[in-house]
Amino acid sequence: MTNQSAQAAAQAITVVVNGEPREMTSGASLLDLLGSLDLDPRVVVVEHNRQIVRRPGLGAVRLQQGDQVELVHFVGGG
Amino acid sequence: MTTTVAAPVDRPLTIGGREFRSRLLVGTGKYKDNRTMIRALEASGAEVVTVAVRRVDLDRRHEQGILYHLDPSRFFLLANTAGCYTADEAVRYARLAREAGFNEFIKLEVIGDQETLLPDSEGLLQAARTLVSEGFQVMAYTNEDLITALKLEDAGCAAVMPLASPIGSGLGLLNPYTVRTIKRRLKVPVIVDAGVGTASDACVTMEQGVDGILMNTALALASQPESMARAMGLAVEAGRLAYLAGRMPRREIAVPSSPTTGLLD
Numbered sequence: 001m002t003n004q005s006a007q008a009a010a011q012a013i014t015v016v017v018n019g020e021p022r023e024m025t026s027g028a029s030l031l032d033l034l035g036s037l038d039l040d041p042r043v044v045v046v047e048h049n050r051q052i053v054r055r056p057g058l059g060a061v062r063l064q065q066g067d068q069v070e071l072v073h074f075v076g077g078g
Numbered sequence: 079m080t081t082t083v084a085a086p087v088d089r090p091l092t093i094g095g096r097e098f099r100s101r102l103l104v105g106t107g108k109y110k111d112n113r114t115m116i117r118a119l120e121a122s123g124a125e126v127v128t129v130a131v132r133r134v135d136l137d138r139r140h141e142q143g144i145l146y147h148l149d150p151s152r153f154f155l156l157a158n159t160a161g162c163y164t165a166d167e168a169v170r171y172a173r174l175a176r177e178a179g180f181n182e183f184i185k186l187e188v189i190g191d192q193e194t195l196l197p198d199s200e201g202l203l204q205a206a207r208t209l210v211s212e213g214f215q216v217m218a219y220t221n222e223d224l225i226t227a228l229k230l231e232d233a234g235c236a237a238v239m240p241l242a243s244p245i246g247s248g249l250g251l252l253n254p255y256t257v258r259t260i261k262r263r264l265k266v267p268v269i270v271d272a273g274v275g276t277a278s279d280a281c282v283t284m285e286q287g288v289d290g291i292l293m294n295t296a297l298a299l300a301s302q303p304e305s306m307a308r309a310m311g312l313a314v315e316a317g318r319l320a321y322l323a324g325r326m327p328r329r330e331i332a333v334p335s336s337p338t339t340g341l342l343d
Contacts, residue, residue: 018133037136043143044134045178050170052177070133072174074144076115077130077160078105078245078272078294 013065024063031058033069045072086322091290093267094183094215094236098154099125101284102314103269105294109303112147118297119153122307126154128185128292130161131175150180156217158185163198165205172209183215185239185271185292195245195272199226203233210234219271222256224263231266238264239292242283243273246295250279251286258286277306277313284317285325 013026017033024033030053034041046053047070053061063069090097103126109115119127129144148155157175162168165188172184188205190198197220209216215236220226222240230238240260243249250273251257261268270283271292283291291314300306 018136020136038140039134043145043178045131045174047174052173054177070174071136072131072178073134074129074155074157074175074178075132076106076109076144077158078107078128078292 013063015063015065015067015069017069018071026063026065028063029059030061030063030069033063034058034071037071039071043073046070047072086319088318088322091267093217093269098290099123100311100314101290101318102280102311103128103156103271103290103292104297104307105292106144106148107294108298110298112144114303115298116147118303118307119148120307121304121311122297123311124153126156126292128156128158128294129179130158131171131178154183155180156183156185158219159187159205161189162187163189163201165201165208168201168205169208172205172214173212176214181215182213183217183236184209185217185219186235187219197221197241199223202226203229206230206233206235217269222253222260224256224260227260227264227268231264235266237267237269237289239269239271241272242270242279242291245272247273248275248296248299249273250275251283254282254286257283257288261287261289274310277309280310280313281317281320284314285321287321290314 011026012023014021015024030046041055041058048061049068091101100123102122102124104119104122104124105128106115157179159168159171162171168186168188175184186205188198188201189195202218206216206218210233217237217239218230218235219239227238240257242251267289269290269292270288274280274293274296280291297303297307
């Protein structure tokens with residue numbers, strides 16, 4: 001693989017966010033994901049491949065192709 | 079002119095070592111808007127309010143979340159595992175709720191049937207045991223079965239929550255005998271959850287001696303939720319006071335209230 005195509009291949013990945021596919025840049029973190037969605041990390045809970053990632057750790061988790069991310073929060077309920 | 083009546087001594091509702099100001103717990107779902115919800119919650123006098131855990135709607139993310147409307151310093155947010163049909167699901171939601179929330183409490187629901195939303199006792203017990211071992215204060219929503227209630231208590235639940243009737247049905251307290259038997263036999267608090275429809279239901283339920291009531295639809299779907307919330311607050315107080323006051327016995331025959339002597343010829 002040439003350097004150029006290696007770079008191109010590294011650039012876009014698809015992750016599943018709340019059941020929907022989403023393109024992200026390879027190497028983006030969960031914090032980057034929240035930022036791209038304009039979500040406040042203080043009111044969203046992040047589950048990455050079935051593991052809860054606590055807020056301080058969001059910047060350290062790098063997304064990979066095929067990752068499953070669930071973003072949840074409190075809503076009204078009985 | 080006010081009259082002071084000496085009231086029987088009551089202790090505050092205490093669950094998982096924590097005292098609460100009100101025996102009325104209220105849900106936050108199904109209100110027509112947030113303003114109506116807040117006014118109803120305030121009118122009810124409730125301290126504990128329940129919330130659910132759901133995916134963020136990524137298309138509508140600029141709307142204010144429920145925490146914007148519910149001040150966590152004023153209300154005690156009790157997360158639930160509504161919508162869970164298996165123990166694994168409920169455990170997953172409970173862990174997410176604990177991460178999102180402000181305390182270790184969880185209202186555990188494991189549902190067995192979509193039409194009636196009645197609990198799946200087997201799944202419920204399994205989830206309860208797992209969550210207790212992870213340090214949760216589990217408040218378990220269950221059917222009115224004494225045996226399941228005892229097992230939930232043995233499993234370490236902080237409270238057992240038998241239903242009055244199915245969620246959202248408004249059918250009131252269908253099984254007073256079993257509910258008061260559960261209360262009589264358990265050492266942990268018993269909070270009746272689900273099915274209360276109007277104030278008299280709440281009053282009758284408290285008269286069974288239970289420690290509190292959780293309701294949602296009764297307020298949210300009332301024509302005037304704020305007024306109904308006030309009525310419910312009063313009903314819970316009245317029912318509790320009536321219980322503590324010790325009701326008169328029921329008799330199959332009449333017993334006159336006026337003297338039977340001194341009657342005219």
